[in-house]
Amino acid sequence: MEMVQERLDQAGTLRSLSERFGATRAVEAETGRKAARVLSVTSGKGGVGKTAVVSNVALALARLGKRVLIIDADLGLANIDVVFGLAPQYNLNHFFSGERSLSEIMVEGPGGIKILPAGSGMQTVTRLSSEQKMKFLNELDALHGDFEIVIIDTEAGISENVTYFNVAAQDILVVTTPEPTAITDAYALMKLLSVQYHEKRFNLIVNSVTSSEEALDVYRKLTMVSNRYLDISIDYLGCIPQDKRMREAVRRQKVMVDLFPKTKASSAFEDIARHLVAGQAEPSPKGSLQFFWRRLLSFGQGA
Numbered sequence: 001m002e003m004v005q006e007r008l009d010q011a012g013t014l015r016s017l018s019e020r021f022g023a024t025r026a027v028e029a030e031t032g033r034k035a036a037r038v039l040s041v042t043s044g045k046g047g048v049g050k051t052a053v054v055s056n057v058a059l060a061l062a063r064l065g066k067r068v069l070i071i072d073a074d075l076g077l078a079n080i081d082v083v084f085g086l087a088p089q090y091n092l093n094h095f096f097s098g099e100r101s102l103s104e105i106m107v108e109g110p111g112g113i114k115i116l117p118a119g120s121g122m123q124t125v126t127r128l129s130s131e132q133k134m135k136f137l138n139e140l141d142a143l144h145g146d147f148e149i150v151i152i153d154t155e156a157g158i159s160e161n162v163t164y165f166n167v168a169a170q171d172i173l174v175v176t177t178p179e180p181t182a183i184t185d186a187y188a189l190m191k192l193l194s195v196q197y198h199e200k201r202f203n204l205i206v207n208s209v210t211s212s213e214e215a216l217d218v219y220r221k222l223t224m225v226s227n228r229y230l231d232i233s234i235d236y237l238g239c240i241p242q243d244k245r246m247r248e249a250v251r252r253q254k255v256m257v258d259l260f261p262k263t264k265a266s267s268a269f270e271d272i273a274r275h276l277v278a279g280q281a282e283p284s285p286k287g288s289l290q291f292f293w294r295r296l297l298s299f300g301q302g303a
Contacts, residue, residue: 040169044185046156049207060273062111069147072118085253093119102139206239215239
């Protein structure tokens with residue numbers, strides 16, 4: 001009986017979402033504002049600089065005139081706010097417990113970037129009830145048109161949360177380093193997303209390299225093995241040179257493009273942002289914010 005009720009709740013949720021999606025498209029046509037583009041930034045293992053990529057590229061995008069929202073989906077560590085030197089009073093824990101609205105927990109970072117901070121140890125989104133998911137969706141709908149690019153900072157690894165956010169995003173940006181374990185784990189993540197979730201297209205960012213040749217060697221290795229065993233394409237988005245000042249930026253809770261704007265690392269982050277803007281096509285259904293939330297609602301529930 002409980003299973004039947006859960007299915008009925010899910011069906012009602014998806015019907016409501018379908019109606020809202022149609023209304024959203026009508027608003028887009030009337031206002032001329034396009035749906036937000038959703039990017040996930042992910043990695044096969046921790047310690048490869050994924051959050052540094054999110055924060056620096058987000059600020060570089062904002063400086064290119066883009067309205068950017070970061071969703072901190074690293075539910076175990078929740079460190080985007082720390083990177084920006086912010087101390088949010090509330091986080092997604094407070095939203096899902098009903099204590100605060102999304103607008104009340106949203107904080108502003110440098111360059112006008114908006115951030116939805118996660119709470120360390122918060123319950124996983126996949127375990128939320130249909131009612132909680134619809135509450136999330138309703139409040140996100142109120143933000144429609146406020147953002148052009150939504151960046152999700154996922155957890156590291158291949159947990160259900162990681163696959164959950166990657167499957168819903170329009171573009172998957174995989175961050176790795178030249179270390180063999182990082183390359184192996186990046187391949188394992190892409191293999192999982194390809195074999196189990198039919199993802200076919202990935203973007204690669206190689207962090208902490210000594211030269212562009214080293215980064216391209218990583219790209220060649222991943223491309224060679226994926227061409228042999230997987231039916232996927234990997235686009236090379238760029239590389240970030242190794243720079244000891246990255247640690248200084250983290251210690252001072254600033255991002256490289258803000259604290260050390262003239263460095264090669266900062267230029268590399270800016271190049272990636274420009275590449276993303278130049279390659280920004282008409283959002284496909286998979287990349288719209290509305291489709292993203294539909295996938296979140298239905299993921300793992302057989303809908």
